[in-house]
Amino acid sequence: MSKKLFIETLGCAMNVRDSEHMIAELNAHEGYELTEDASSADLILINTCSVREKPVHKLFSELGVFNKLKKADAKIGVCGCTASHLGKEIIKRAPYVSFVLGARNVSKIADVLHRDKAVEIEIDYDESQFAFKDFRSSPYKAYINISIGCDKQCTFCIVPKTRGDEISIPADLIVAEARKAVENGAKEVFLLGQNVNNYGRRFSGENEKINFTELLRRVSAIEGLERIRFTSPHPLHMDDEFIEEFARNPKICKSMHMPLQSGSNEILKSMKRGYTKEWFLNRAAKLRSLVPDVSISTDIIVAFPGESDADFEDTLDVMKQVRFEQVFSFKYSPRPLTEAEGFTNSVDSEVGSHRLSALQAYQDTILDSISAAMLGKEVEVYFEELRSDGYVAGRSDNNAVVKVKGSEEWLGRIARVKITEVSRSVQYGEIVA
Ligand code: SF4
Numbered sequence: 001m002s003k004k005l006f007i008e009t010l011g012c013a014m015n016v017r018d019s020e021h022m023i024a025e026l027n028a029h030e031g032y033e034l035t036e037d038a039s040s041a042d043l044i045l046i047n048t049c050s051v052r053e054k055p056v057h058k059l060f061s062e063l064g065v066f067n068k069l070k071k072a073d074a075k076i077g078v079c080g081c082t083a084s085h086l087g088k089e090i091i092k093r094a095p096y097v098s099f100v101l102g103a104r105n106v107s108k109i110a111d112v113l114h115r116d117k118a119v120e121i122e123i124d125y126d127e128s129q130f131a132f133k134d135f136r137s138s139p140y141k142a143y144i145n146i147s148i149g150c151d152k153q154c155t156f157c158i159v160p161k162t163r164g165d166e167i168s169i170p171a172d173l174i175v176a177e178a179r180k181a182v183e184n185g186a187k188e189v190f191l192l193g194q195n196v197n198n199y200g201r202r203f204s205g206e207n208e209k210i211n212f213t214e215l216l217r218r219v220s221a222i223e224g225l226e227r228i229r230f231t232s233p234h235p236l237h238m239d240d241e242f243i244e245e246f247a248r249n250p251k252i253c254k255s256m257h258m259p260l261q262s263g264s265n266e267i268l269k270s271m272k273r274g275y276t277k278e279w280f281l282n283r284a285a286k287l288r289s290l291v292p293d294v295s296i297s298t299d300i301i302v303a304f305p306g307e308s309d310a311d312f313e314d315t316l317d318v319m320k321q322v323r324f325e326q327v328f329s330f331k332y333s334p335r336p337l338t339e340a341e342g343f344t345n346s347v348d349s350e351v352g353s354h355r356l357s358a359l360q361a362y363q364d365t366i367l368d369s370i371s372a373a374m375l376g377k378e379v380e381v382y383f384e385e386l387r388s389d390g391y392v393a394g395r396s397d398n399n400a401v402v403k404v405k406g407s408e409e410w411l412g413r414i415a416r417v418k419i420t421e422v423s424r425s426v427q428y429g430e431i432v433a
Helices: 013-030 053-069 081-086 088-093 103-112 159-163 171-183 212-220 240-248 265-271 277-290 309-322 349-374
Strands: 003-009 032-034 043-048 075-080 099-102 118-120 141-145 188-192 227-231 255-257 295-302 326-331 378-386 391-396 401-405 414-422 427-431
Touching: 003 013, 013 032, 013 043, 013 075, 013 103, 013 141, 013 188, 043 053, 043 081, 053 075, 053 081, 075 081, 075 103, 081 088, 081 099, 081 103, 081 159, 088 099, 099 103, 103 118, 103 159, 141 171, 171 188, 171 212, 188 212, 212 227, 212 240, 240 277, 265 309, 277 295, 277 309, 295 309, 295 349, 309 349, 326 349, 349 414, 378 401, 401 414
Parallel strands: 003 032, 003 043, 043 075, 075 099, 099 118, 141 188, 188 227, 255 295, 295 326, 401 427
Antiparallel strands: 378 391, 378 414, 391 401, 414 427
16 A cells, blocks of 8 residues: 655645655655545645744644644655755754755755654755656646745845745756646646746856846747746846747737835845835836736735835825735744844734734725726636536736636636626636636
């Protein structure tokens, strides 16, 4: 009988892809098959996120639950960003954990599994072979890493300490992976990295030096591939060449993530983001002028240390001018190993909560008018998910979630849909072609 693997993945798309890599390696080298039942698993993995405080706190309570329900001889492994930053502390606090594997070290999963109490969290580790065995959780969309790590020094962010320096993955490997995914039926590839449009900055060995715009051109030349998405681009690297390729290349989906973080130049400086409010607005305006239907999403942190009412107003001003289609907003919480952890000018917690509510309420008014304007429009939707309520769901080219009444026959197909009912988070429609 095959061994069973239960895996829980928290956090971002990069973690989803890391989990896929670990599943593939464990299957190919150790014969593990996936299960959704942790109590029957021989190995339980938690792939953690440490960007915010909550999932880190949750980790130890979850570990306790898994320890109680697991089979007597089953192993528990902790992987990902929290594994990188807490390291052996995890085994100290939860001695039943068998091993700890950092986000930069996922390729060592089949090895670490056999070393009791192993802690592999080296961030200088240069994975000079990036080709993993293949596993995809969706047959329709393929996540593909194009770089690992991050060279930026944003003062609030723990990622450079958990994922290490930025290294670009050779372009020929990326194109080959995308081609294989398309041959296996995927119509969409999703290129992943902390700063995708900084691609090409550093390779691990002798490799052809190309930038992200050229990489997009090469991936889009793959026959049978219909859609390309990517995350996250950095506003600093949104040069004209990149925006113009985004606008003119029909395979690139017209949704752009532009992580603003703050609209105040003072706060942006203190965050070490490397751009100004004016630069950000200029880039967003260029995008909107070249691609009128583009949807722009963003991340915003409120109550960063030193944020005054006027700084907060600057953030609202950017929201007013850009009219983001989606905003992921958070109240600042200090993260370990970051520069901002030592900042002493923190904002009162209640003030922070108040600002967050005000910002979210303001975004809701923007969203209401954006979604109302979608009523009656026709959009191209790629259907990827069968819902239990008799709907199939997918995303429009510009990333709106769209549901239509239908069955699995629509899965993996792109269809034209007329929007008949709208809400802030999902649009409903009818297939017209
Ligand atoms: S760019 Fe900044 S926020 Fe993004 S991963 Fe790098 S350090 Fe973190």
